[in-house]
Amino acid sequence: MGLRINDTIPNMNVETDHGIINLHDWVGDSWAVLFSHPKDFTPVCTTEFGAVAQLADEWEARGTKVLGISIDGVEEHKKWKNDIEAVGGAKAGFPIVADSDLAMAKAFDMLPAEAYMPDGRTPADSATVRSVFIIGPDKQLKLSMTYPMNVGRNFAEVLRALDGLQTAARENVATPANWQLGQDVVVPMGVSDEDAIAKYGSIDTKLPYLRMAKLPK
Secondary structure, three states: OOOOOOOEOOOOEEEEOOEEEEHHHHHOOOEEEEEEEOOOOOHHHHHHHHHHHHOHHHHHHOOEEEEEEEOOOHHHHHHHHHHHHHHHOOOOOOOEEEOOOOHHHHHOOOOOOOOOOOOOOOHHHHOOOOEEEEEOOOOEEEEEEEOOOOOOOOHHHHHHHHHHHHHHHHHOOEOOOOOOOOOOEEOOOOOOHHHHHHHHOOOEEEEOOEEEEOOOO
């Protein structure tokens, strides 16, 4: 069975261009975003790593660490970062896992257990290693998404989802479609009108099961 929402992520020691890290220790008390790639020196992946580098201040503001994953080695990662920084115009200060033995890709259910990388492989051999995982401070998987090779990931959406997850965890609420920070939230169905009004000041009842409220500032 693969990794599911609210499962605890595997606790692994992984090699990165920043040295060996233990995943649980690395997450620590922070939120974390893990984003994986099937090969270094590929066009779409390079733009994505550049986009993540540009968002360094946004990750820090949210108390969130980022970790790249690619199934090439450490020396390739170090060389690739020159291209990433040239394209992104920002320092790629986050570590990249050198998952050349596919251990992390398999543990996170990005590749089947029997997968192997043939000599002269292409990105198509590891195409499903294009995933995003958001991890909570409890080391549990909160969100995952997997993209095809030919569609670049929208890291503004990853930030938006992270904001929603952090707000939901902190305030015990849900967030509606297309929600952004500062907008109204969904009152949980288990909370009475009286308790919701006491907490939020007022509620906007759209439907008997859909009540919106503003979070206190």
